[in-house]
Amino acid sequence: xxxxxxxxxxxxxxxxxxxxxxxxxxxxxxxxxxxxxxxxxxxxxxxxxxxxxxxxxxxxxxxxxxxxxxxxxxxxxxxxxxxxxxxxxxxxxxxxxxxxxxxxxxxxxxxxxxxxxxxxxxxxxxxxxxxxxxxxxxxxxxxxxxxxxxxxxxxxxxxxxxxxxxxxxxxxxxxxxxxxxxxxxxxxxxxxxxxxxxxxxxxxxxxxxxxxxxxxxxxxxxxxxxxxxxxxxxxxxxxxxxxxxxxxxxxxxxxxxxxxxxxxxxxxxxxxxxxxx
Ligand SMILES: Nc1ncnc2c1ncn2[C@@H]1O[C@H](COP(=O)(O)OP(=O)(O)OP(=O)(O)O)[C@@H](O)[C@H]1O
Ligand SMILES: [Mg+2]
Numbered sequence: 001x002x003x004x005x006x007x008x009x010x011x012x013x014x015x016x017x018x019x020x021x022x023x024x025x026x027x028x029x030x031x032x033x034x035x036x037x038x039x040x041x042x043x044x045x046x047x048x049x050x051x052x053x054x055x056x057x058x059x060x061x062x063x064x065x066x067x068x069x070x071x072x073x074x075x076x077x078x079x080x081x082x083x084x085x086x087x088x089x090x091x092x093x094x095x096x097x098x099x100x101x102x103x104x105x106x107x108x109x110x111x112x113x114x115x116x117x118x119x120x121x122x123x124x125x126x127x128x129x130x131x132x133x134x135x136x137x138x139x140x141x142x143x144x145x146x147x148x149x150x151x152x153x154x155x156x157x158x159x160x161x162x163x164x165x166x167x168x169x170x171x172x173x174x175x176x177x178x179x180x181x182x183x184x185x186x187x188x189x190x191x192x193x194x195x196x197x198x199x200x201x202x203x204x205x206x207x208x209x210x211x212x213x214x215x216x217x218x219x220x221x222x223x224x225x226x227x228x229x230x231x232x233x234x235x236x237x238x239x240x241x242x243x244x245x246x247x248x249x250x251x252x253x254x255x256x257x258x259x260x261x262x263x264x265x266x267x268x269x270x271x272x273x274x275x276x277x
Pocket of ligand 2: 045
């Protein structure tokens with residue numbers, strides 16, 4: 001396992017004496033999209049929260065580019081920036097009082113990204129464009145957008161701080177099927193974009209993280225057709241334990257664990273290699 005990107009090593013999380021995540025190890029290299037699947041309650045969100053430092057670890061460690069990071073409060077600003085979480089409900093994470101432009105500009109200012117006020121405005125336009133929205137998005141408030149548009153805004157906000165790791169926790173499950181597809185296409189584009197050597201930052205942007213390094217993405221979903229569409233690898237979590245880890249091709253053609261086979265059999269209409277409807 002390479003040191004760069006995200007490494008989760010033997011992580012356990014307890015809630016009131018109950019183990020929700022049990023000795024999970026995984027790695028997501030820059031430019032890769034790793035899918036995390038498992039039924040409801042298997043510990044996917046808890047693992048995501050452990051990675052961003054929102055819940056304490058009962059055991060194990062989380063490493064960014066080979067460096068162990070502490071809980072959220074003890075992380076440096078750069079470490080907090082480095083891992084961004086995109087949640088299921090984008091509305092919950094957007095301040096309704098601020099225009100989208102104000103939210104993005106403030107983020108850039110606080111993190112000293114994109115230079116002066118002009119640089120920040122240019123970067124904001126670039127960010128909304130990157131997620132397929134018009135630049136007048138910047139003048140509007142979160143309530144003025146549809147669910148799919150809000151999820152794009154949440155993605156733009158996560159990208160604004162030039163993360164090394166993106167964790168997407170069921171980012172499309174609150175969206176209807178047609179909108180799901182457009183947001184998923186965006187993730188697919190982002191992965192390609194990030195894998196290329198193009199900088200993800202505006203010219204003149206200052207950053208202590210190398211913006212040319214592609215993003216490592218951990219994509220949580222219980223929808224296997226979504227995983228099939230955008231991931232390189234699959235990790236299967238069952239009752240807090242990793243029971244299978246495989247390339248997407250192998251997972252969908254030769255699942256090894258009975259639980260993986262059960263998950264696959266629960267999706268009778270899934271055609272291997274098919275498009276999302
Ligand atoms: N804050 C909490 N306090 C106590 N128990 C919790 C807390 N958060 C999660 N749990 C428990 O941890 C287990 C894993 O929950 P988690 O939310 O990680 O599952 P999940 O895989 O994300 O499920 P879903 O697919 O429904 O989102 C569950 O048994 C849940 O009840
Ligand atoms: Mg969850």
